[in-house]
Amino acid sequence: MLKNQKDMLLYDSIAASEPRNTKPVSCQFYYMLLQSNRLISLDALRGFTIAAMIMVNFPGNEQYVYFTLRHSKWNGLSFTDTIAPVFLFVIGVSIVYAYTKRLTDGTAKSSLYKKIVFRSLKIFAVGMFLNLMPEFDFSNVRWTGTLHRIALVFMFCAVLFLNTNWKQQAWIAVVLLVGYWLALTLIPTPGVGKVMLEPGVNIVAWVDSKYLPGKMWQGTWDPESILSTIPAIVSGITGMLAGRLMISRFSPGEKVNYLMTAGLFSAIAGYFWGLTFPVNENLWTSSFVLVTSGLGALLLGALYFIVDIRGYKKWVRTGVIFGANAIAVYVLADVLALFFYRAGFGGLPLNELVVNELVQAGMQPELASWVYALFFVAINFVPAYILYRKKIFIKL
Structure with a gap:
């Protein structure tokens, strides 16, 4: 009872x-x-995603990077393109677990709203700090970024979760994806007179040019734009739908089956939608959402089967440690990069010195750059491990 x-x-x-x-x-x-206990597979997926973010953000040399470890220049999908949406998917799953428990504990929604907004503002503020660092040039500041998008998606999805059921969330996701698709493919770009989906001349870039303050990442457009935040919210909603499945009364085996099946069909649907509305991270197209959310569901399903059902927990210990302080470790990586990518000897920063030595030893430049990136991930693992061992969990 x-x-x-x-x-x-x-x-x-x-x-x-x-x-x-x-x-x-x-x-x-x-x-x-x-x-x-906590869903270990979810903690592991969160941690591995953060580790992957650090790896692709800090190569040994920007000039020598494998294609799939770069963001796609425009249409297409690389490994790097999938990291941010999978993390938003994980946020959605986490919202279900966190706020179902709080509602069950009898916490008033008004209190939860305050905490949600406050947490979002903290994450957004940290994102601004990273954008300003190290020069802190307020006259040339960028108001968007990875943490900014995480903050907005978390806030909207958490509030949505508190006020809707899973069916309503699913319909909202459909409406937003279809509406975004219609907007980008039917509304001509002002000043151009026709529908455009090219860099800097589409309706998304036009809205940013009118309403987005500060500088843009690519000069005339920004990948974390105003309009593309809408489908990014859907990436979080798909995670909430997966989280709803994970707390359902289905057996563990049924959960895996449903999650993997949904992930497969989502990825397939996104692929075929991409034939007319290209898979594009920079625009965060509707097809991109379906493909990457499908990948998120497949990864979570696989980890859930391996870790939570089969019990192979040691395999994911590294991911769990990173995931315990995911955003804090992500921020720490930017701070540590000030030393590891600026300090050096003979006029060269440390990363270039190491890569040059590896290349002179006969290693391929791209491989040397990747090895240094993995080394930097390992460096960030040290403080993550210390925090985990001391049971210190920094919640931004």
Whole structure:
């Protein structure tokens, strides 16, 4: 039996939205769910994603980088392009776990709203700090970036979760993706007179030129633009849908099956949509959302099977350690880069010195650059490990 009324409320909220043809499960199942440990596969996926962000952001030499470790110049999909949307997908899953528990504990929504907004502002402020560092030139500041987008997606998705059920969230995702597709393919770019999807001359870039303050990453356009934040929110919503599945009363095996199946069909749908609305991270196109959210679901499903069902937890320990202080480690990497990418000897920064030595030893330049990037990830693992061992969890 459930121990108190709060547990019963969660049981009712979960059971009410379950498919009617599923087999009834005892209340004890939901109580065990409430009391269970964190989803280790989710923590691992969060950590591995942050480690991948650091790896691609800090190569040994910007001139020598494997294609797939760079962002696509425009249309297309590289490994690097998938990292940010998968992290937003993870945020969506995490929202379900975090706020389902808080609602069950009887926390008032008004209190949750304040915490959500405050946390979003903190993440946004840290993003601004990283953009300004190290010169702190306020006259040439960029108001967008990875942390800025994380802050906005988290805020909108968390508020949405508190006020809608999973079916409403699914419909909102569909409307936003279709609406974004229609806007970009039907509305001519002002001043051009026709629909354009090329860099700097599309409707997304035009809106930024009118309403986005500060400088843009690419001069005339920015990959973290105003309009593209809309489909980025959908990346978070897809994570919330996956999270809803993970706390459902389906058996672990059924959860894996549904999650992997949904991921596969999402990626396929995104691929075929991409034939007419190209997969493009810079515009965060609707097809891009489906492909990357599908990948997120497949990764979570695979890790859930390996780690939480089969019990192979040692395999993902590194990811769990990174994931325990994910955003804090991401920020720390930028700070450490001031030394590892600026300090050096003989007029060359440390990264170039190391890469040059590796190349002279016979290593391919791109491989040498990647090896240094992995070395920098390992450097960031040290403080992450110390924080984890001391059970210090920095929540931005």
